[in-house]
Amino acid sequence: xxxxxLRRNRLYEQVVHQVLTWAASSGLGPGDRLPAERExxxxxxxxxxxxxxxxxxxxxxxxxxxxxxxGTVLLTAPRPDSVLAALDARREDLGAVIEAREALExxxxxxxxxxxxxxDLAAIDAALxxxxxxxGAGGRGVAGDEQFHAAVTAAGHSPLLARFMAEIADRIxxxxxxxxxxxxxxxxxxxxxRAIADAIRAGDPDAAAAAMAAHIHLVSDVPLLGGG
Amino acid sequence: xxxxxLRRNRLYEQVVHQVLTWAASSGLGPGDRLPAERExxxxxxxxxxxxxxxxxxxxxxxxxxxxxxxGTVLLTAPRPDSVLAALDARREDLGAVIEAREALExxxxxxxxxxxxxxDLAAIDAALxxxxxxxGAGGRGVAGDEQFHAAVTAAGHSPLLARFMAEIADRIxxxxxxxxxxxxxxxxxxxxxRAIADAIRAGDPDAAAAAMAAHIHLVSDVPLLGGG
DNA sequence: GCCGGCTCAGTGGCCAGTCCACTGAGCCAC
DNA sequence: GTGGCTCAGTGGACTGGCCACTGAGCCGGC
Numbered sequence: 056x057x058x059x060x061l062r063r064n065r066l067y068e069q070v071v072h073q074v075l076t077w078a079a080s081s082g083l084g085p086g087d088r089l090p091a092e093r094e095x096x097x098x099x100x101x102x103x104x105x106x107x108x109x110x111x112x113x114x115x116x117x118x119x120x121x122x123x124x125x126g127t128v129l130l131t132a133p134r135p136d137s138v139l140a141a142l143d144a145r146r147e148d149l150g151a152v153i154e155a156r157e158a159l160e161x162x163x164x165x166x167x168x169x170x171x172x173x174x175d176l177a178a179i180d181a182a183l184x185x186x187x188x189x190x191g192a193g194g195r196g197v198a199g200d201e202q203f204h205a206a207v208t209a210a211g212h213s214p215l216l217a218r219f220m221a222e223i224a225d226r227i228x229x230x231x232x233x234x235x236x237x238x239x240x241x242x243x244x245x246x247x248x249r250a251i252a253d254a255i256r257a258g259d260p261d262a263a264a265a266a267m268a269a270h271i272h273l274v275s276d277v278p279l280l281g282g283g
Numbered sequence: 284x285x286x287x288x289l290r291r292n293r294l295y296e297q298v299v300h301q302v303l304t305w306a307a308s309s310g311l312g313p314g315d316r317l318p319a320e321r322e323x324x325x326x327x328x329x330x331x332x333x334x335x336x337x338x339x340x341x342x343x344x345x346x347x348x349x350x351x352x353x354g355t356v357l358l359t360a361p362r363p364d365s366v367l368a369a370l371d372a373r374r375e376d377l378g379a380v381i382e383a384r385e386a387l388e389x390x391x392x393x394x395x396x397x398x399x400x401x402x403d404l405a406a407i408d409a410a411l412x413x414x415x416x417x418x419g420a421g422g423r424g425v426a427g428d429e430q431f432h433a434a435v436t437a438a439g440h441s442p443l444l445a446r447f448m449a450e451i452a453d454r455i456x457x458x459x460x461x462x463x464x465x466x467x468x469x470x471x472x473x474x475x476x477r478a479i480a481d482a483i484r485a486g487d488p489d490a491a492a493a494a495m496a497a498h499i500h501l502v503s504d505v506p507l508l509g510g511g
Numbered sequence: 512g513c514c515g516g517c518t519c520a521g522t523g524g525c526c527a528g529t530c531c532a533c534t535g536a537g538c539c540a541c
Numbered sequence: 542g543t544g545g546c547t548c549a550g551t552g553g554a555c556t557g558g559c560c561a562c563t564g565a566g567c568c569g570g571c
Contacts, residue, residue, distance in 0.1 A: 065349075065553080066553075066554070067339060067553095091521075091522060091523085092522075092523060093522085093523095101554085101555085102554065102555045102556070103523095103555090103556095104332050104335070104525095104554070104555070104556090105553085105554065105555080107332070107336060107523090107524085107525095108335060108336055108339045110523095111295060111336045111339045111340050111343075112339050112340075112343050115339075115340045115343045115344060116343060121293075121523070121524095122522090122523080122562090122563080123522080123523050123524065123561075123562050123563075124521085124522055124523060124524095124561070124562030124563035124564080125521095125522065125523080125562080125563055125564075126521090126522060126523080126563095127522095127523085151441055151442050151443045151444075152443060154390070154394065154441050154443065154444060155441070155443040155444050155447070157390065158386050158387055158389075158390035158391075158444060159386055159387075161386075162382070162385065162386035163386075166382065213379055213382050213383065214379050215379045215380060215382065215383040215451065216379075216382060216383050216386060219383070219447050223443065293524075294524075294525070295524095319550075319551060319552085320551075320552060321551085321552095329525085329526085330525060330526045330527070331526090331527090331552095332524095332525070332526070332527090333524085333525065333526080335552090335553085335554095338552095349552070349553095350533090350534080350551090350552080351532075351533050351534075351551075351552050351553065352532070352533030352534035352535080352550085352551055352552060352553095353533080353534055353535075353550095353551065353552080354534095354550090354551060354552080355551095355552085
């Protein structure tokens with residue numbers, strides 16, 4: 056193994072860091088205004104275009120709000136390290152994804168049991184029916200599976216948790232396909248879904264959480280991970 | 284109530300959406316290359332500068348990787364709706380933050396019990412000692428409290444969960460200050476921390492998770508939420 | 512006195528054009 | 542085959558400019 060591929064920074068990333076550091080050291084907090092773009096760009100020694108990119112990154116991250124004709128305001132306390140960490144946090148391995156999924160989705164199942172509306176239940180049932188039909192016809196039920204988990208997530212009515220789920224949705228999909236390709240898996244997975252749905256319908260948070268935890272353990276048990 | 288503040292789009296946001304939509308309809312998937320910037324900008328009818336902003340947004344969101352001198356590659360399956368939703372997902376209320384915190388941190392405590400290194404334990408103890416000293420001197424121990432939770436998060440060694448915690452850290456801080464300002468709270472909070480630390484040190488995941496859950500329930504019980 | 516509209520300075524939004532730096536493929540000398 | 546060179550293609554960044562929006566202050570009509 057060599058010394059690694061020497062992390063090359065894009066300029067805007069450095070700008071993000073500098074702006075955050077400066078803001079923190081200046082004691083700025085939520086609601087405070089950043090200097091005007093022209094001024095800020097000049098003092099940082101970069102062009103407005105580059106600064107604009109850095110501001111997009113900060114905007115997407117939820118650190119600032121850029122208001123046309125008015126200015127740029129800080130939305131959170133500036134903390135250089137954490138934001139940079141968030142920018143870097145790609146490429147987590149499958150284990151980390153499953154951990155996160157378990158933490159989020161078990162909790163969401165519990166919330167769903169308490170909060171599900173009739174519409175939520177209908178969506179869950181529809182996903183269940185779709186998967187059952189597919190599996191009955193010899194399919195793997197991948198689409199129905201995904202639909203089911205999305206419906207449960209929606210039924211939890213927790214915007215933050217739903218957002219985190221969305222962030223890892225793609226990587227969950229990979230493991231899903233892997234899992235459902237195994238002999239007998241689609242059928243067992245479907246049973247797990249029914250148990251979860253029943254608990255949610257019954258309004259039993261603990262049972263729903265437990266059922267979801269069991270289901271995820273089953274699903275996570277792919278050969279790749281050494282399970283059998 | 285009026286008709287609402289007419290969501291005003293920045294151009295780069297529209298570009299993000301268009302690029303994603305186009306990529307999806309073209310059947311592009313992870314690993315596929317986007318057209319060259321000049322070409323893409325031209326076909327979208329925007330300048331390269333604007334496209335560059337859109338690419339920053341997609342990069343920060345983890346959808347693409349932009350490689351100097353090579354090109355821009357898709358990292359995930361393009362799904363227009365989810366990415367836009369992530370961009371909008373600001374302003375969650377306090378309840379949602381506490382829900383998310385509970386889901387994440389309870390799991391992290393359990394992981395920490397299994398994975399903590401000696402260094403992790405030292406950091407946890409240091410935070411504990413700092414808070415104890417502050418509380419003993421009549422302080423509220425806010426800094427030590429934050430430090431403790433950060434140390435536990437680090438000890439969980441789960442990059443994804445840690446990243447999610449970082450995303451809500453600011454909003455947790457607000458509730459923390461609120462909670463520790465109440466009579467007798469710092470002392471009880473410190474006890475909770477000791478219980479968590481003991482379970483982590485003992486390597487008992489269930490106990491650590493339970494202790495963390497109990498602690499968060501205590502801390503979340505602020506007058507603002509109707510607790511008492 | 513109040514309210515509406517106007518003006519203006521300051522701010523961000525976006526653009527075209529230009530040059531620089533990097534990557535990877537192909538070629539060639541050795 | 543190995544190393545270095547060249548070159549086309551790609552992203553990185555800057556400059557300088559113009560447009561659109563916001564908010565404060567002014568001023569008129571009422």
